[in-house]
Amino acid sequence: MTDAPAPVSASGDAGTTSRRHPLRGAVAYIGLTPFAAYVLLFLAIPTTLAVGTGFFTDEGELTLANIEGLLAPNVLQAFWSSIWVSAVTAVAGAIIGALVCYAMLGMRPDGAVRSFVDAASGVLAQFGGVMLAFAFIATIGSQGLVRVWMQQALGIDIYADGNWLYQVPGLLPVYLYFQVPLMIITFMPALHGLKTQWAEASATLGGTRLTYWTRIAIPVLAPSFLGSLLLLFANAFSSYATAAALISQGAQIVPLQIRSALVSETVLGRENMAGALALGMIVIMVIVMWGYSVLQSRTSRWQR
Amino acid sequence: MTTRSAVRIGAEPGRLPRTLILVIVGLIMAVPIIGMIEFTFRAGLSGGYTLDHWTGLVDEDAARTYRGLFQAIGNSLVLAVVTVAIVVVILLPTMILVHLRFPRLQRLLEFVCIIPITVPAIVLVVGLAPVYSVVVKVFGSAPWTLAFAYGITVLPYAYRAIQANLEAVDMRTLFEAGRTLSASWPRILWHVLLPNLRRGVLAASFISVAVVLGEFTIASFLNRSNLQTALLQVSKSDPWVATIFALLALLFAFILLISIGRLGRERKSSS
Amino acid sequence: MTGAPVHHGAPVHLSGVTKTYGSHQALAGIDLEMAPGEFIALLGPSGCGKTTALRALSGLEAIDGGRILIDGKDVADVPTNRRDIGMVFQSYSLFPHMTVLENVEFGLRMRKVEKMERRARATETLEMVGLDHLAGRYAHQLSGGQQQRVALARALVTRPRVLLLDEPLSALDAKVRVSLRDQIRRIQTDLGITTLFVTHDQEEALAVADRVAVMNAGRIEQIGSPEELYTRPSSPFVADFVGLSNKVSAELLGGRVTVLGATAEALGESLADGPVTALVRPEDIRITADGTPATVVASSFLGSLRRTQVRLEDGTVLAVQHGVGDQLETGNTVHVSVTAAAVSVSAR
Numbered sequence: 001m002t003d004a005p006a007p008v009s010a011s012g013d014a015g016t017t018s019r020r021h022p023l024r025g026a027v028a029y030i031g032l033t034p035f036a037a038y039v040l041l042f043l044a045i046p047t048t049l050a051v052g053t054g055f056f057t058d059e060g061e062l063t064l065a066n067i068e069g070l071l072a073p074n075v076l077q078a079f080w081s082s083i084w085v086s087a088v089t090a091v092a093g094a095i096i097g098a099l100v101c102y103a104m105l106g107m108r109p110d111g112a113v114r115s116f117v118d119a120a121s122g123v124l125a126q127f128g129g130v131m132l133a134f135a136f137i138a139t140i141g142s143q144g145l146v147r148v149w150m151q152q153a154l155g156i157d158i159y160a161d162g163n164w165l166y167q168v169p170g171l172l173p174v175y176l177y178f179q180v181p182l183m184i185i186t187f188m189p190a191l192h193g194l195k196t197q198w199a200e201a202s203a204t205l206g207g208t209r210l211t212y213w214t215r216i217a218i219p220v221l222a223p224s225f226l227g228s229l230l231l232l233f234a235n236a237f238s239s240y241a242t243a244a245a246l247i248s249q250g251a252q253i254v255p256l257q258i259r260s261a262l263v264s265e266t267v268l269g270r271e272n273m274a275g276a277l278a279l280g281m282i283v284i285m286v287i288v289m290w291g292y293s294v295l296q297s298r299t300s301r302w303q304r
Numbered sequence: 305m306t307t308r309s310a311v312r313i314g315a316e317p318g319r320l321p322r323t324l325i326l327v328i329v330g331l332i333m334a335v336p337i338i339g340m341i342e343f344t345f346r347a348g349l350s351g352g353y354t355l356d357h358w359t360g361l362v363d364e365d366a367a368r369t370y371r372g373l374f375q376a377i378g379n380s381l382v383l384a385v386v387t388v389a390i391v392v393v394i395l396l397p398t399m400i401l402v403h404l405r406f407p408r409l410q411r412l413l414e415f416v417c418i419i420p421i422t423v424p425a426i427v428l429v430v431g432l433a434p435v436y437s438v439v440v441k442v443f444g445s446a447p448w449t450l451a452f453a454y455g456i457t458v459l460p461y462a463y464r465a466i467q468a469n470l471e472a473v474d475m476r477t478l479f480e481a482g483r484t485l486s487a488s489w490p491r492i493l494w495h496v497l498l499p500n501l502r503r504g505v506l507a508a509s510f511i512s513v514a515v516v517l518g519e520f521t522i523a524s525f526l527n528r529s530n531l532q533t534a535l536l537q538v539s540k541s542d543p544w545v546a547t548i549f550a551l552l553a554l555l556f557a558f559i560l561l562i563s564i565g566r567l568g569r570e571r572k573s574s575s
Numbered sequence: 576m577t578g579a580p581v582h583h584g585a586p587v588h589l590s591g592v593t594k595t596y597g598s599h600q601a602l603a604g605i606d607l608e609m610a611p612g613e614f615i616a617l618l619g620p621s622g623c624g625k626t627t628a629l630r631a632l633s634g635l636e637a638i639d640g641g642r643i644l645i646d647g648k649d650v651a652d653v654p655t656n657r658r659d660i661g662m663v664f665q666s667y668s669l670f671p672h673m674t675v676l677e678n679v680e681f682g683l684r685m686r687k688v689e690k691m692e693r694r695a696r697a698t699e700t701l702e703m704v705g706l707d708h709l710a711g712r713y714a715h716q717l718s719g720g721q722q723q724r725v726a727l728a729r730a731l732v733t734r735p736r737v738l739l740l741d742e743p744l745s746a747l748d749a750k751v752r753v754s755l756r757d758q759i760r761r762i763q764t765d766l767g768i769t770t771l772f773v774t775h776d777q778e779e780a781l782a783v784a785d786r787v788a789v790m791n792a793g794r795i796e797q798i799g800s801p802e803e804l805y806t807r808p809s810s811p812f813v814a815d816f817v818g819l820s821n822k823v824s825a826e827l828l829g830g831r832v833t834v835l836g837a838t839a840e841a842l843g844e845s846l847a848d849g850p851v852t853a854l855v856r857p858e859d860i861r862i863t864a865d866g867t868p869a870t871v872v873a874s875s876f877l878g879s880l881r882r883t884q885v886r887l888e889d890g891t892v893l894a895v896q897h898g899v900g901d902q903l904e905t906g907n908t909v910h911v912s913v914t915a916a917a918v919s920v921s922a923r
Contacts, residue, residue, distance in 0.1 A: 043416075204661065206686055211685060262525060301671075
């Protein structure tokens with residue numbers, strides 16, 4: 001039997017083969033089951049459980065008590081702290097990261113500078129948690145290299161009003177350390193997707209450097225910049241390990257609230273509170289990531 | 305367009321702003337690393353410097369003193385290997401299958417692989433305990449079982465790395481060419497498709513290893529021992545060794561990531 | 576349009592322009608005079624420097640030596656945005672975040688033209704290219720041909736004195752290419768703007784330009800009207816690049832060359848008498864009753880004419896162009912001769 005030339009359309013292959021070999025089509029679907037089962041077991045079920053437990057008491061009765069618990073002042077404070085730490089580090093990280101990307105505009109992608117920055121950013125963006133905490137304790141902890149140097153050489157004591165490294169404000173410089181590399185990774189493709197023809201066309205049409213940036217480059221980059229900013233926010237908001245390593249006791253931000261709910265030995269019946277907190281986190285994350293995907297689609301439309 | 309022309313019309317920054325930005329940011333980013341390195345040479349509260357912390361790793365007592373830590377490192381390495389296996393054995397075939405046979409499911413697959421960003425480890429872990437009590441019944445409580453959860457955490461990164469490769473190489477045409485040459489599915493997969501996916505699979509693997517080595521949240525809440533939990537534990541009694549290993553882990557990840565970049569470049573020069 | 580065309584264009588003069596990139600000399604001394612309103616095509620293979628010459632004229636590349644004069648003034652110190660030029664790029668030059676109308680208005684906006692007038696002039700220019708009905712669309716919603724027409728309108732809206740086109744049609748489909756190049760020529764003639772058009776497609780260059788300059792390795796080999804370039808190429812490079820040519824063994828004697836039994840004037844650099852290679856166009860070879868014998872190898876039907884390949888006794892294969900009436904069978908023996916008055920020669 002000779003085959004007619006296969007249609008080039010994307011769904012063509014699936015259509016023709018399954019029409020002629022129905023068994024083949026069904027067998028192919030089986031090929032999807034390992035992944036589907038895996039994702040079901042280790043993503044769908046845990047997520048559902050995580051969120052679901054928020055609606056039950058220890059005895060298994062449906063209740064809204066945990067959800068109401070979210071409105072307790074200390075929980076609201078934790079949400080607020082999480083939000084403003086994430087927002088501040090997202091904005092600062094976005095600006096600094098964008099500046100670095102700008103500084104590398106026009107450099108060869110396989111040149112020494114860009115290769116190094118790409119690799120370093122890749123590593124430092126993952127450099128969270130315990131190791132990052134060590135680094136900052138070693139640097140600006142009370143015996144830290146920089147702190148001591150500033151005291152002795154400049155006479156400045158950064159902890160004059162108390163040691164803030166192990167509290168919420170201490171998270172700011174630490175989070176920034178992985179926010180900036182993440183911004184570089186995320187924003188670089190967009191910034192380097194600025195076509196030289198646009199700058200050249202702007203020049204031939206009488207534009208200056210200022211008008212190029214204000215009327216063309218920045219408007220074109222805006223969706224991508226904001227999208228990356230949202231990603232940075234989500235990244236900081238969902239970060240746990242770093243805070244856990246620095247702040248050994250207390251629940252000043254939402255992930256630490258979850259820690260306290262799951263690990264708490266003193267307050268009973270708090271485990272299901274973790275579920276409510278998880279729900280709260282997911283709601284915020286979904287909103288942020290939805291905004292991110294909207295901005296991404298706008299970007300890809302222009303980058304033809 | 306040459307750089308000079310680009311600078312003249314404002315499309316690129318001049319030499320001075322470039323250097324200033326890169327040097328200033330670079331120096332600031334280097335400080336914590338320098339702080340870590342300096343710390344590992346400190347001789348305790350008495351001041352002064354020593355190599356003891358480093359040499360202590362290779363003396364005869366080391367294996368005993370740091371047994372827990374070395375075991376944790378071993379656990380992390382095993383976890384990395386198993387996670388990569390999950391990526392290669394479960395994710396990769398699914399991505400190829402969807403790309404070639406079920407293109408309409410592409411968006412769904414992408415969505416699923418991006419979910420772990422929206423559902424971070426700290427949320428996932430709240431619901432993982434019950435699942436893992438079942439896992440322990442079936443597979444025992446060996447350290448490697450944690451990889452099941454890690455496979456989910458690395459999904460977004462692995463997916464992106466493999467997808468970039470799938471899109472860059474025209475898999476569909478290669479597949480159809482193989483078919484017209486009368487090759488069967490398995491042979492095409494082995495001889496035609498996989499060799500062309502080497503770059504993406506390696507990139508996905510390296511990133512997965514980096515992520516697994518840095519993972520703390522899930523291991524901590526499931527009371528497992530891995531590199532990060534052990535580091536935190538050790539830091540309470542011997543912060544210097546903890547810092548040394550943190551530096552080494554960082555260096556290892558850096559080498560892995562430079563290798564990915566190198567792979568990409570080799571591909572380009574040979575094509 | 577009746578009456579003499581109104582020349583809005585400026586005269587352009589490049590003299591001795593050189594440009595080197597590292598060790599590679601992109602421009603090795605370009606001399607070019609463009610009369611106001613003239614349409615000149617810069618033609619040549621990739622790497623010959625034609626785009627560099629165009630960009631030097633625009634100011635996007637700085638030159639190392641020589642002078643560029645626009646309207647009599649040296650523009651060495653005039654940056655691109657003050658040279659009063661319009662430029663159309665090969666592709667992807669429309670600003671993606673602006674509508675078609677906003678793109679076209681951009682040049683007027685830079686000149687601080689006020690809103691109502693800006694809109695009117697931009698719309699008028701869009702009408703010239705026939706796209707005023709797409710004023711509210713975005714670049715990604717347009718076809719390649721439409722995008723280039725918008726790019727053209729954008730470049731023309733300020734009525735620049737010089738128009739530069741950098742291979743504007745190379746990225747388009749064949750049919751669109753032909754209709755768009757005619758449209759460009761029509762508009763350019765109406766507006767009388769001095770125009771420099773870079774292309775590697777010789778058919779395109781011959782079809783639209785007043786004069787064509789053939790470039791090779793950073794120099795202009797020959798400049799002249801399309802007919803001149805085609806019938807009297809001054810060098811083998813030009814003869815070979817512009818139109819098809821067959822390479823045939825010939826004899827040179829006293830300024831005249833004998834090829835396939837016929838004699839013609841010898842063009843090109845002077846060579847010593849004796850054996851040479853003649854470059855003969857397919858339409859200058861005729862199937863005759865007598866002449867050099869050859870065997871028909873293959874024949875292609877090209878719609879309005881036929882092109883047949885014949886093999887001479889010495890093994891050379893010639894392409895012969897003739898009417899569709901003559902049906903030549905493969906394997907037949909025919910006789911061929913040359914009918915041109917002048918052919919290009921190069922060393923054997």
